[in-house]
Amino acid sequence: MSVGTAAPQGLRTFWENLRRAPERFRASMFRGGAPTSDRTRSSFVFGNVFLHLHAVRTHRWSLRWAATWGLGIASLAAFLLTVITGVLLMFYYKPYPSVAYDSMKDIHFVVPTGRFIRNIHRWAGNVMVVTVILHMARVFFTAAYRAPREYNWVIGLILLVVTLGLAFTGYLLPWDQLAYWAITIGANIAQSPREVTDALSITPYFDPGGLQKLLLLGSTEVGEEALIRFYLLHVMVLPIALLMLLAVHFWRVRKDGGLAKPADADERLPPPDIHEYPVFTEEPHKTYQIAAVVKGTSPSVGHGPEQTVPSMPHLFYAEAGVFMLTAALSVALALWIDAPLKELANPLVPENPAKAPWYFLGLQELVAFSAFMGGIGIPSIVILGLALIPFLDRETTGTGDWFAGPGGQALVRQALLVGTLSALAVEALVINFGWLREWFPGVPQLVVTAVNPGTVITAIYAAYSMWLVKRFNSARAGAMGLFTCFLCGFVILTAIGTYFRGPNWEFFWSPSQWPGH
């Protein structure tokens, strides 16, 4: 009867195991144990599929607020907020014309917390556009795009385009007046290569514009086909593309040696504060191994880890803080200002003025000069120019420092002036005196397409940038001028489109002067 004595023992073990199951589950989840020592803090990072995108130790230079202002993480936080709220909205939203508008009304007025969730979705999307642009500016002004980070700069640019694509596809979905006319305008921008092919009379044989519009709308006009396509792009194609590019983007940050920092960052940092986590708490029998060959100058190549701290808790707590701030900002905006929902789409009567969301009003100002140049030509030139920057600037001095490079802050101030004044001067000219068509009626369309206020501003910026290259004998100086001018142009055109354009896209100093209509 050996079974009789074994059974109580087996049961005891069973109960003991059951009692300890939660504790063991936690231990199995964090495989290295609680992050209390150097070793377990490291295994906390490399033992976690999400966290191990980060190095186990972080340089103290990268943890200063002024190194990044947390803008990349803020963009990610805003994106995650839109994903969560977006999935919630999908419970009620129905992508079919007029039903779509009704479901938006339901979300706004009937669904519990529907309005709040939609507001967060809208504001997080706006926050994301802002932080992505600011993040790009931070990377640019600290010269962090330089080798070996050129590729990641290009990935970042594609992420900017995808972000704007997500914003654009999102605002057809409510099927209100704003949505309908913004997409009509957007689809016709896709068709605008016809401006050139028509002028050359080759449209019947070669019509990329018509093809683009047909692929985008699935029809010749905005209707049910267009709505389902934009819905598909917004909830599936673009988010997946963004996630995959994000994975590459983050992985490359790590593999390119962490955040860019000056070569002498170690010496320039003050010694660690006594209250900070000490660099090494244990006798360093053996420091962590370099598990992969990493390109560039990571903290572990060529010099010791003296100025690094464990990523857990220092980096992760900072990142969690940025997450919280971004969420708080989006929620505060959502509580304060409702996302707009205009009247049901009416294909017979456009709004007057029909204005896109603020981040596209600079583009709208440009397309009011020439649809093709403003909508496709100049944006392509800008993206291409930005993508070329790291391949033209092969200098090394000042990488990781704000406004690094010849000229420094003085150059940026001058470029701010040049960028602002030239954009304002060209706008003042066209607002007061018109443009080619008013001066020479019957001027060929190709001339207007090539020479319009948008291309003139672009040409001024390019010429100024080339002059800087020559004057400072430095591609970095030219890039600084060009990028600063690009930011100025974006801000000024957006401000004019937002505040100073009224009915029929005419100039008004204030909306109070708009004629009644």
Place this chain on the structure above:
Amino acid sequence: MCDRLEGLVTSTPTGRRSRLDPEPIPRRDFLGLSSTFTAAAALLFATVGMLRLPKAAVLPVPARKFRVTVPETLPLGAAFQPPGRNVAVVRDADGVFAVSLICTHLGCIVKPSATGFDCPCHGSKFAPDGSVTHGPAPVALNWIEMAGADGEYTVDESVTVAQGTRINA
């Protein structure tokens, strides 16, 4: 490529290449390159083929042909807008014609005004005959096919005609 390799290839007295001579391109490399290019070509064709699906062949737009009765009282040069249609029917000294109200710039709906037609979106202005007088529109408003007589007409929005095609009234 053959010229470049000529020096490397020793010729037998009969002028034929020996089996032992180095090949112009190693066989394995050749096979590898061929498979790579085949795979790339297949991928390209598959991608282009897949783009055929979203390029709709039948467009879900309703018929655009409709009847219109132009009021007797319509003054010369004024535009009459059939309700629910983005078309203006204009009677002038030379006859009657129909002009599309869809702006040729970016597809907004233009409004008849004292000087012709104005676009609310980006400020294009058109003369009463549809020609561009101001703003970013690249070409004149489309003229639309029209048939009939004496104030009773059929208009087909989907068919454009040359500018100046009028029906004598």
